[in-house]
Amino acid sequence: MTLGSGKQTRASVNSRPMYSGQNGSCWVQNRLLDLPDDVIYVILSYCDLQSLGRLSQVCRRLAYLSSQDCVWLELRKRLTAVRSKEDRHKTRGSHKRLSVREHCRYAINWMQGHFKDLRLIHHGVKQLPWLQVNNHNLWVSYKNQIRCYKQQTNGFLHELPMKLLRGHRDDVGRFVVRDNMVVSGSR
Structure with a gap:
């Protein structure tokens, strides 16, 4: 830095900001x-x-x-x-x-x-699951079961099924849910 008198002085610039305490004696x-x-x-x-x-x-x-x-x-x-x-x-x-x-x-x-x-569910055998959505519930066929997942208020599904319907000996091929009644068929 050059001043008007021709003398050169160094200006030190500290890259870290320093703040003084209340009494000005302590630098943090x-x-x-x-x-x-x-x-x-x-x-x-x-x-x-x-x-x-x-x-x-x-x-x-x-x-x-x-x-x-x-x-x-x-x-x-x-x-x-x-x-x-x-x-x-x-x-x-x-x-x-x-x-x-x-x-x-x-x-x-x-x-x-x-x-x-x-994929939501991985099937070991080649089976196309049947899906149905009604009243904030997702119904999914998986092997010989029908699972019902409840939709949360934020739009996501619960991790565990709310209802689990069993009773088929073979894979569930198709089902219909109407008026709180489930009718299903297996292959």
């Missing part, structure tokens, strides 16, 4: 990245989806910390749709388990109408 440096990881995890767990996305773009450390499962657990509780037993242990056909972040991404895409067709 406040930065998010100076906090320990467990404190940052707690802070990130209170963030919404957009905030987590923006924070993950700030630097590599925040991108790593915001991608951890413990940050997404609270958000997943509010977003999770139907999960099968396969999702809890591992996905069928591969040994890779979906992260909590991926579950949240799928649930949000589903609510916004951006989704791909996925």
